[in-house]
Amino acid sequence: MAQRTLEVSHLNTSFFTERGEVKAVQDVSISVGKGQVVGIVGESGCGKSMIARSVMGLVKKPGKIVSGSITLEGKELTSLSEKELCKVRGRDVSMVFQEPMTSLNPTMRVGKQVQEVIAIHESLPKEEARRRTLEMLSAVGIPEVEARYSAYPHELSGGLRQRVMIAMAMVMRPRLLIADEPTTALDATVETQIIALLKQLAKDGTSVLIISHNLGVIAQLADYVYVMYAGRIVEKGSVFELFDNPSHPYTHGLLGAVSSLRSQTKVLQTIPGVVPNLAHLPAGCSFAPRCKECMAKCGSEQPKLITVNSEHEVCCHLIEGADEL
Numbered sequence: 001m002a003q004r005t006l007e008v009s010h011l012n013t014s015f016f017t018e019r020g021e022v023k024a025v026q027d028v029s030i031s032v033g034k035g036q037v038v039g040i041v042g043e044s045g046c047g048k049s050m051i052a053r054s055v056m057g058l059v060k061k062p063g064k065i066v067s068g069s070i071t072l073e074g075k076e077l078t079s080l081s082e083k084e085l086c087k088v089r090g091r092d093v094s095m096v097f098q099e100p101m102t103s104l105n106p107t108m109r110v111g112k113q114v115q116e117v118i119a120i121h122e123s124l125p126k127e128e129a130r131r132r133t134l135e136m137l138s139a140v141g142i143p144e145v146e147a148r149y150s151a152y153p154h155e156l157s158g159g160l161r162q163r164v165m166i167a168m169a170m171v172m173r174p175r176l177l178i179a180d181e182p183t184t185a186l187d188a189t190v191e192t193q194i195i196a197l198l199k200q201l202a203k204d205g206t207s208v209l210i211i212s213h214n215l216g217v218i219a220q221l222a223d224y225v226y227v228m229y230a231g232r233i234v235e236k237g238s239v240f241e242l243f244d245n246p247s248h249p250y251t252h253g254l255l256g257a258v259s260s261l262r263s264q265t266k267v268l269q270t271i272p273g274v275v276p277n278l279a280h281l282p283a284g285c286s287f288a289p290r291c292k293e294c295m296a297k298c299g300s301e302q303p304k305l306i307t308v309n310s311e312h313e314v315c316c317h318l319i320e321g322a323d324e325l
């Protein structure tokens, strides 16, 4: 099998607080191939962003990667020193954050911010670095790049600021781009443009891991989807399989909320209850307190991932039951 760009295997990331161990990521395995767009979807607080932070080596104390492996084109990242990780970040793997206004330096011209990424990783003559910066700003669809190079972040629209963030992430042509809620702060028109841009980057060979609570964004972008709940992957599959044949009650709930927003009735469907406190997870299935299908064993036994077909796996006792019939 061809080497995957990113392989995360049995990752466990926890925070050790005065109130106990908060298990933000539990036994998570994900894989992203070259030029593939992989989505992770789930509500806020279910651990999606912590996977991204683990890959980037950005889990800070009192958090730490407890166990598991993260490889980028075969290179193990969890054993790298901070100095070694600094070389990997921005050059081999980059991240685009949710809110460009808080991620960009408000006192620095945007062109200089992109150019600074080049300066960290390569010793290029200034003119060559500037040329490459202008090229990248243009490649992400920023018009009049010479003028925009000298603009401050507050002088640009939200969409242009997000494009600058993507240019910063892409200027070293990393193998993997992680986009954490990249369109959440944008209006619908700009969201469509950013989705088109991320699709194009994947077409050009960049592997993309997109993290979102928005199933609509995931449906438009991703080839493969992981559904996450309370720190675990509860369902995974190709985008067609997952949207055509959702099997986990949580995925049904997420899809129901989207389809109710689109329906004529305008009755907003929600999933009752909230994501459990990750420091005090219930025994058995973490979704049990919110699940309409909950059975006796759901409260005591953690379900395992069951293969539905070659493109689809689900972690639910309902599927185990169907398998036994």
Ligand code: SF4
Binding pocket: 248, 249, 250, 285, 286, 287, 288, 289, 291, 292, 293, 294, 295, 298, 303, 315, 316, 317, 318
């Ligand atoms: Fe619901 Fe049980 Fe499946 Fe959990 S294991 S999602 S509680 S049916």
